């Protein structure tokens with residue numbers, strides 16, 4: 293059985309990743325500073341509480357668990373939630389420690405979490421992308437320590453791929469704003485408000501350009517990537533988002549209200565099109581996100597009721613203006 297070691301396995305995204313891996317038949321080791329109560333774990337998962345930045349710990353766990361693959365999620369995941377120098381040093385050191393220890397231990401597949409924030413949206417000095425929808429070919433221009441730390445994680449992957457050739461297969465992914473199953477049912481997101489509030493008040497979703505992804509869809513992306521990364525070019529980076537935007541109005545109309553000067557660029561974002569393209573993951577891996585706010589959030593209940601299904605098409609009303617830079621992205 294293939295053994296996958298997941299760092300940050302107790303986190304918002306990590307919990308869905310370890311559960312999906314276990315349900316798919318992988319042997320899963322979850323490493324985190326925090327443990328998940330055994331009753332909340334879905335599937336047979338080995339947990340180890342660990343500070344991956346403690347000297348020698350990343351190497352020790354690779355020799356102890358001998359994984360076939362590593363998915364590195366551990367990080368400070370919210371911009372400005374700690375001093376800038378702490379975010380930069382924590383996330384870059386974690387990415388280097390985990391990916392280099394995995395490479396040194398002969399792990400054959402190594403995936404690291406990056407973020408769409410590497411693109412630099414939300415910059416108070418002004419920002420426009422090269423194009424909408426934003427794809428992996430667009431230039432990265434981070435403006436805070438979190439975005440920079442994720443760009444360094446991507447570059448660490450490239451450096452290790454250059455050093456190790458194709459003995460190790462690497463990939464990075466940029467998950468959009470992750471919504472966990474309990475958040476569809478009304479649990480607060482990192483910002484304290486609910487997904488429904490994010491949808492009802494575009495000021496809350498605008499800082500992330502209305503992007504989002506269901507945690508289980510992101511987990512399914514990672515499983516497909518694990519299965520296919522031997523057959524794609526090494527060190528690829530992918531956006532991982534829902535097929536639609538977290539908005540009731542077309543982004544061609546919403547984005548110009550929050551991103552000055554973007555009306556012409558945003559014009560292609562008609563209907564329910566998202567700001568970030570997932571065509572690369574679709575074409576290279578055959579990944580298709582199955583869940584949308586339209587299928588997961590009950591229209592009747594404030595609590596929201598999960599009901600998995602295919603992506604539907606609808607629209608509705610909104611309210612203008614505002615900004616929140618402290619976004620997990």
Ligand SMILES: NC(=O)c1ccc[n+]([C@@H]2O[C@H](COP(=O)([O-])OP(=O)(O)OC[C@H]3O[C@@H](n4cnc5c(N)ncnc54)[C@H](O)[C@@H]3O)[C@@H](O)[C@H]2O)c1
Pocket residue numbers: 299300301302303304305306323324325326342343344345364365366367368369370386405406407408466467468469470471620621
């Ligand atoms: N949540 C999002 O919307 C989002 C969007 C884009 C990228 N990401 C990235 O995806 C990854 C997972 O995000 P998340 O939302 O699940 O974050 P999270 O904060 O819920 O989980 C991160 C986990 O990492 C663990 N961790 C941090 N430092 C550690 C250390 N030194 N040793 C061991 N464990 C440590 C934390 O305890 C936590 O459980 C992160 O790398 C994040 O930057 C998240």
